[in-house]
Structures are given as structure tokens and as C-alpha cells.
Amino acid sequence: MKSRIPVVLLACGSFNPITYMHLRLFEVARDHLHQTGMYQVTQGIISPVNDDYGKKDLVASQHRVAMARLALQTSDWIRVDPWESEQPQWMETVKVLRHHHSQLLRSPPPMEGSDPGQEPSAPTAAPQLKLLCGADILRTFQTPNLWEDAHIQEIVEKFGLVCVSRVGHDPKGYILDSPILRRYQHNIHLAREPVQNEISATYVRRALSQGQSVKYLLPDPVIAYIRDQGLYTKDSSWQATGTQKGQ
């Protein structure tokens, strides 16, 4: 049996806070890649963005990492990696990919889904690291000055993209509109989420600040953490600076 190419999925983003929709990206992407018969997804990595990114309402990365960790407690293949958030400043996505790729080459990941009783067949190929994102990110490639062309090329040429569909986006269209993306479209996997569930973190933050329930949109332990730490309340703009406030 031809052995499948091992793949690790990396998702970069604010995760402010992490929601079930983020977690779904991984599940949908894994199903899609497995369906092709060519890949075996072995690991998922969530990499919350550095505080330096400066996005509005971004709470301190220590919180965003902690929340992701709580959300992933029950996952046996996805983990959070704080490396990007711990760097002295914000860095381009391609650099995060490069870092994690070199880490992977250094220590091969455990094989997910492999039968322990089975004899190892051909030596497994080196794992491929792919950037996991929603279709909206694909569109941002078109935004002037947001991404460097060389970086876009490196992402789709050297790594690869797994892009999960979102309502109101036409990923095929974005690919055709861009010469770089068109050239490497074989390395861009468009996964369709069969069950649309557009839980935007913006909505979650707003609901929290208005004292409304966000239960069933994100895991209970994350909700408890948000409550205990007093995050995303009406007057928590100080949170973005990362200072700790006494209860």
C-alpha cells in the first residue's frame, strides 16, 4: 500500500477567543485531506498571534494561549504552540511556518491513526506543514501591502494551503484572480465545511461584554476562564496591554 504523506496543519490567528469554529477548521481539513487518499494528518498546531500585532481588543497572549490550551484538553491531535506569541515582536506568517517546519524535521511527530500492530512499511516521507485557514484569509492575499508577494509564493509553493470554505467567500475565484495562487493551485486544498457554523470571535466578544450567554459556541472551560479572569468585559480595554487586574 502506498504510504500517505504525513501532514501537519498549522493555524495562525488571533484566537481572541478560540471558538468551536476554529476547532472545526481542523476537523474539516483533516477529513478533506484523508478523503484524497494522499495524506495522513498527524498533528494540528494552533499558533496565537503576537500581542505586537496590535489588533483592536486583542487580549494578552498569555490568556489566548491559556484559553486555547483549555479548549484542546480533550483533543488528541491538536495542540497550542506559544512560540509565535513569545517572540519579541510580530512576525510574518511565513516565518512561523519556517520555524515549525524546521522543528518538525528535527523531531518527527508521532504517527496518528497508525495501527500499532502493523509492520512499518516503506520509510515514512518527511511531514509536510500546511497552513490551515478560512477562505477569508485567502481573500486577504489580494489586499495591497498586507502580504509580501514573495511570502505568498513561498507559502503556496514550499508549504501549501488548506482553505476551509466560509459563507460569502468564493475561494476558487480568489485563486483564479491571482497569478501566484493560480500557478500553485495544486498545492491549495479547498475543503468544504458541510455544516456551516460561523461563530465569529467578534460576536463572542460582543456577547460577553453585554453579559449574554456564549455557551455552546466555545468549550465550557474556556468560558469559565474568561469569567474568572474578567476578560472581554465592557471596560476591559486595559486587557490589551497585558496588565493583570486584581479582582
Next chain:
Amino acid sequence: MVLYPLLNSLFLCFSRFLALRVPAMRRARASPAIECSFSVSRYFPGRTGEHLTDNKEDVRVFHLEQQLQVLTMDKSEKTEVVLLACGSFNPITNMHLRLFELAKDYLNGTGKYRVIKGIISPVGDAYKKKGLIPAHHRIIMAELATKSSNWVEVDTWESLQKEWTETVKVLRHHQEKLEAGNCDHRQNSPVVERSGRKRKCLEERQDSSQKKSLEPKTKGVPEVKLLCGADLLESFGVPNLWKSEDITRIVADYGLICVTRDGSDAQKFIYESDVLWKHQSNIHLVNEWIHNDISSTKIRRALRRGQSIRYLVPDLVQEYIEKHDLYSSESEDRNVGVVLAPLQRNTAEAKS
């Protein structure tokens, strides 16, 4: 000022005095009891609370009492609501659970209602819907799903009935249960009770519920309202699916909370129906901003195709489904060719 501690104590005592007037069941749900001595004379030696003079200080105390009365009355004037969701729950999903949260926030936010309970009532197997797996599995999944909720629970009464039961009857059952429970509470309250009062209370309740009543509900009893999505509202239009008399009773006697992404479609539907239009004050449309498409049908389809349903249903539900291999092409073929129970019943009755 010397008077301040006096005012403060009086404040506390009057609030306790007023709180005792409220039916015991509601009091149990009021804000934490303020412990204080009930005796007013302790603070006004030689004087009872009612005999306030024209003394300036007494007038100030009197005004305070009025404000207190308003505060306490405001709270006790809120209608307590129990949300009832009927459906297949085949399986239950995060979307079903979200409906409860959205409806509760909305109703509580109006200031007129206080949602005290949510009930999930899975339909009985006699409903004969295509793909409907046995009720006991659906009940267990709903119970697993609501384990982490402190206000939503599962009720098995409907699923245990031998014949399929119209939704209005389920509403009626739960409303009567609440009213009987209320009689119990009044029986046990410290306010004077004579023997036979409970029987009288229950008789009163039964009398009023048996009439196709336009009478206002007895105060102090929580109201059961039907919680649903837009699909249920629009299913009112499907021929023979609902008895028109039932629809009338549901919106007139109970009320509907409809959570929908597209409010305009729902509003149009209400506008185009005379019955719904007449009772529109009893139909609450709650906006669902999140594009949430987690239908049970899609969940079952994903399962048949070996796709992950993780994070669309609670983890415990997903594990239970996996452990018992509940959904497959075989399970989806259940009741194929069988007429849905309401269609069967309403068509037969129309013919007779």
C-alpha cells in the same frame, strides 16, 4: 448620622416583610434573603410599622418603604417562563442548545420575563419520521448534552406516550404540571393554610385549563412557552401537519419564542397568517446573528460519510454516537414509506 443605621435596619425589615407576601415558590427564586429581625417594634419602641406620624424622619422612612415596594414589586411582577422545545433531537446538536441560551437572554432582557427552566421534550417513536432512531437513545443523548447546564433539562413524558402526541398537548401537560407544583408550594408556605386548600387549588386550576380559556393565567404560576426555530414556525403552513385549532391554542394560550437568522421571512409569515397576526404579541422573534446550520440531518449525513461531527455536538454526545454506532444508512431507512403520524391522523380526521 444617627438615623442612618435606623433607616438601614428598617430598609431590611420592610424588604423581608414585603417578601413574605409573595408566593413561596417565587420567593425561593428571589435574591438571597436578607437576614434581619422581622419585628419592627425593636427599632421603633412603642410603635408599629403602620403607625407612621408626620414626623420628618418617619416621612423619610415612609418614602423609603415606597421605593422598596416598587423595587420588590418590579421583581415579582416579572412573568416566570419555562421554555419547552419539542422535536426529534435526532441527534441533539449545539444549535438546539444555543436556542435555549438565545431565548433566555432575549426574554430576560425585555425586563418583563424571567426564564426559570428549559425543557427538551424529544418526540416519541410513534411520530414515524424517516431516520428516527429509538427514543431511549435520543433521550440519553439529550441528557448527556444538558449535563453541563444548570437550567435546561430533558423530559421523557412525551416520548413515553404510546401514541404520537400533539405539541399543544405537551404544552398543556407541562403547564398543568407547573400549576400543580405551584399548589404544592402554596400548601407548604408559612402563610396560613387550611386543610383542603390544596384540593381547592388544584380544582381551580383544572377548571380553568379545561375551558378553552381566554381567561388570564393565575398569577404566580410560570408560563410555558414553545421554543423553536423558524422551520417550525413555517411548518404551520404545511397542509395537515398541524390542526389549525392547535396552532391557535399554542399562540393564544402559551406563546412562541422563535429563534431565527432571517427575521424578515418569519415576520412575513406571521403577517400572512390571520391567527399568528392576531396573537403576534405572544410571538417573540429572536435574532440569531451567527450563521448556524447545524441541522441533525447534516450531522447524520456527515456520520454516514465518515466525516467528523466534533464541535458540532457536545463531546459526550459524539462519544455516545460513536460507541453505539447509532447512525448509518440502515438507521436512515427507518420509517421509509411510512406516513408521518400527524399527517396520518389529520388526514384521517378530515375524511371522517
